[in-house]
Amino acid sequence: MKEQRPAPFKAGFETYQSVFTYRYGSPEMRKIWSRQNFWLNVRDVWIAVAEAQQKAGIVTPEQVKDLKEHRNDLSVERIDQLEKEKGHDVAAAIAEYSEVAPIGGEILHNGMTSEDALSNAEIKQIHDSFDILRPKLVGTLEAFGAQIDKNKGLICVGWTHLQAAEPTTMGYRFAKYAQDLVDDLKILNFMKPMIKGKGIKGSVGTSASFGEIFEGTNMTAERQEEFVMKKLGIEPAGITDQTYPRKGALTAESILLQIGQSLHRFALDIQILQSSAIDEVSEPRRKGQIGSSAMPHKQNPINSENIDSLTELLPGQTFAAWMTAAYITLERTLRDSAGKRSSIPESFLIIDEALERTKKIISGIVIHDNSIKTNMDRFGPFFATEIIMAKLVEAGMDRMEAHSILVELSEKAIDAKRRRIFRKRAQSDH
Numbered sequence: 001m002k003e004q005r006p007a008p009f010k011a012g013f014e015t016y017q018s019v020f021t022y023r024y025g026s027p028e029m030r031k032i033w034s035r036q037n038f039w040l041n042v043r044d045v046w047i048a049v050a051e052a053q054q055k056a057g058i059v060t061p062e063q064v065k066d067l068k069e070h071r072n073d074l075s076v077e078r079i080d081q082l083e084k085e086k087g088h089d090v091a092a093a094i095a096e097y098s099e100v101a102p103i104g105g106e107i108l109h110n111g112m113t114s115e116d117a118l119s120n121a122e123i124k125q126i127h128d129s130f131d132i133l134r135p136k137l138v139g140t141l142e143a144f145g146a147q148i149d150k151n152k153g154l155i156c157v158g159w160t161h162l163q164a165a166e167p168t169t170m171g172y173r174f175a176k177y178a179q180d181l182v183d184d185l186k187i188l189n190f191m192k193p194m195i196k197g198k199g200i201k202g203s204v205g206t207s208a209s210f211g212e213i214f215e216g217t218n219m220t221a222e223r224q225e226e227f228v229m230k231k232l233g234i235e236p237a238g239i240t241d242q243t244y245p246r247k248g249a250l251t252a253e254s255i256l257l258q259i260g261q262s263l264h265r266f267a268l269d270i271q272i273l274q275s276s277a278i279d280e281v282s283e284p285r286r287k288g289q290i291g292s293s294a295m296p297h298k299q300n301p302i303n304s305e306n307i308d309s310l311t312e313l314l315p316g317q318t319f320a321a322w323m324t325a326a327y328i329t330l331e332r333t334l335r336d337s338a339g340k341r342s343s344i345p346e347s348f349l350i351i352d353e354a355l356e357r358t359k360k361i362i363s364g365i366v367i368h369d370n371s372i373k374t375n376m377d378r379f380g381p382f383f384a385t386e387i388i389m390a391k392l393v394e395a396g397m398d399r400m401e402a403h404s405i406l407v408e409l410s411e412k413a414i415d416a417k418r419r420r421i422f423r424k425r426a427q428s429d430h
Contacts, residue, residue, distance in 0.1 A: 199236030284364030
């Protein structure tokens with residue numbers, strides 16, 4: 001009697017959940033990294049291999065048809081149940097698929113090793129994730145473009161070392177963030193094709209098991225791999241060991257790290273520009289939004305703070321991918337198994353969330369013209385010092401002497417301004 005398949009598992013609040021399960025990342029990105037989607041990708045590999053082997057005459061059309069018809073009859077709960085018995089996730093997934101597709105199950109995973117299925121399924125997730133991120137990155141750039149054009153003539157204080165320096169424009173400031181993201185898009189387009197699948201190469205990458213399977217047929221291991229990978233839409237690596245080259249995961253993390261750095265810089269600058277001391281911009285706020293539970297007057301830059309909080313995790317995730325690639329050891333050990341299960345999907349969810357928040361900020365950013373004018377009036381007299389110094393040198397004065405004089409005069413002016421402000425405040429207190 002066939003064992004009854006378990007009811008779908010519903011995670012409750014009484015068990016641990018990752019914050020990425022419910023708080024960060026879009027539904028479409030979460031779906032890509034869901035366990036359901038992963039095992040469906042694995043099934044797609046199995047079906048493609050079965051189709052290739054049908055061409056060799058060692059798999060029947062009925063077996064392939066059975067696998068295809070039951071492709072979506074998947075129970076992750078049943079896989080988990082069987083894994084507890086067998087102690088092996090792929091063996092459990094084979095058994096679970098065979099329960100719903102018993103005819104096709106007879107030839108399932110024929111000649112393959114676990115990573116022929118798992119590695120290609122994971123690479124498919126990575127490529128699908130970049131396909132989601134790329135248009136979001138382009139959309140964010142378009143939002144920056146609109147603000148650059150709108151504010152290209154808005155003169156404001158430029159800050160170096162967090163000190164007033166010389167004038168710039170708000171549009172020019174936005175353009176430097178956009179330039180970084182343009183570079184990130186180029187990096188993504190250039191490096192994504194380097195992330196290759198394992199192909200169907202067996203236990204140590206030599207395809208040895210398929211030599212006997214295809215003996216006397218018109219099929220070869222190379223032709224099978226070409227057929228399968230074309231079906232999956234993934235280019236295989238030329239040489240592998242038991243898994244896809246783990247450098248591929250490091251490459252993916254490196255792309256995400258680059259994007260994350262750009263978003264972090266923008267978000268950090270927004271926090272500074274929104275600070276009470278400068279107050280030149282504000283994030284868009286929705287009606288009823290609360291900045292602080294204790295201080296009702298506060299308007300905190302929560303979206304940019306969130307972007308930085310998330311993207312600061314990426315260097316650690318990238319280092320984890322470096323460790324995995326560096327320590328894979330000969331043809332592979334299982335030390336690469338645990339870390340990437342969380343680091344790779346979470347890195348994609350981080351950038352997915354950060355891009356959406358960045359676009360929200362730049363699309364609806366509020367420019368405080370009065371504060372910009374106040375800061376320009378406050379620091380404007382000092383903006384001419386570089387020009388004055390150049391004119392003094394042109395008139396014959398030693399440059400260092402001119403510089404020294406202007407430093408002394410600037411310090412006196414700043415001190416005098418501070419004293420005036422102090423006296424004004426002291427008088428108002430009385």
